[in-house]
Amino acid sequence: MNESTCIETQDLIEKRSAGALGRADQARLDAHIAECAECAADLDLVDRLAEEEVIPEPAELDLARMRNSVMREIRAPRHGEMFRWAAAAAIAVAVFGGGVFIGRQRVAPASTMGGDIKVKTAKQFVKAKTMGGEIQIDEVDGSVDATTMGGEIKANVVGTGAGHDVALRSMGGDITLTLPASFSGSFDVELTYTKNSSRNYTIKSDFPLSVKESPDWDYDKGSPRKVITGTGGSGANKVRISTINGNVVIRKK
């Protein structure tokens, strides 16, 4: 039996698997396998592959666990929300990419789908978000809420008293916050680093913080990771900082 005939027969076996074998083709197939033990055995094997459970069905519980891990990555609120915007960024960056510069404003809301944001001075509040890029706030006498999907954040808060809450989040990059020496508030810092990173990230603060590091790698959120937290302080304002694979520096001025 020559191989070209066998290859043609393979096409017939394919058609048969797809349920698309006509009578004439069935007759050709039957005739061939009656003569060719090789193709007859192939056909038998293909049938067995389809019928026997050679790859086990996954358990519902395992699948649910896997889905939950993915959804946790996607939905992770505040700390570690790396992927929810990633999809949007992938679409929009090319279209809207570019920087934003804001000069002197009473309030400064800014948003870009990819690019740097720079705020010179602002009062009352700054809210800035970029899907990837640096955020630099030279001076704000009020609250700050800044998020980047990847990039450095530098913010300088001036003024004291209530109304100076700070929330800085980067999904990858250093965060530097400068506060007045008399700043009063509670600090909640979270630095996550992944196993495949340089792993030498630190939280440095001129304000007293209790710094702790998780002892074990967390394997539930994609890349294995550890978390360093820094907490302390009390007062009218809240400072929340989170980053992944970046340093956190909090300075007194």
Place this chain on the structure above:
Amino acid sequence: MDVRSDAELIDATLAGKSAAFDELMKRYERIVFKVAYSFCYLREDALDISQSAFLNAYRSLGSFRRDADFKTWVLRITYNEGIDFVRRRKKRAEETLDVETVHPAVDAAQERELMERDRTIRLQRGLEKMNTRHRTALVLRYLQGIPIAEIAGVMRCSEGMVKNILFRGVRTLRKAVTENP
């Protein structure tokens, strides 16, 4: 209740409704798992590969071309994740100067006994010993019933090439099953 199409779920996901992606995962998680399993033959590793594949799919969803089939696209990502997994495992095995073993060691006599006892096990072992490309093609085509045109999309090769891989794969597997391990 109306069943939403893949395209509708993708739109909803991109609009920030992550629950829609959960629905997409539920739709394809079994086939993704089985393709992943064909690369590693370990449940935990297959789940890890599946998880990485879905996360990559989520991250890349914005670049997904709407004229393509989502299932083929996500299987292609799984296939690539599987290839990466095999490369990493091979590298680890080389680094530790260890011979790669997927299953706990079973002595030859035990294995022969197992082979004779259960032809399904024989088929499973035969599949495990095949090269990844042949095995994945066989799994996609004969275990999952994926059409050849779609497999060509997953493996990024021509339909003729898929047919050739299947032909060679069936012959190789049959030889592995019939000959002594």
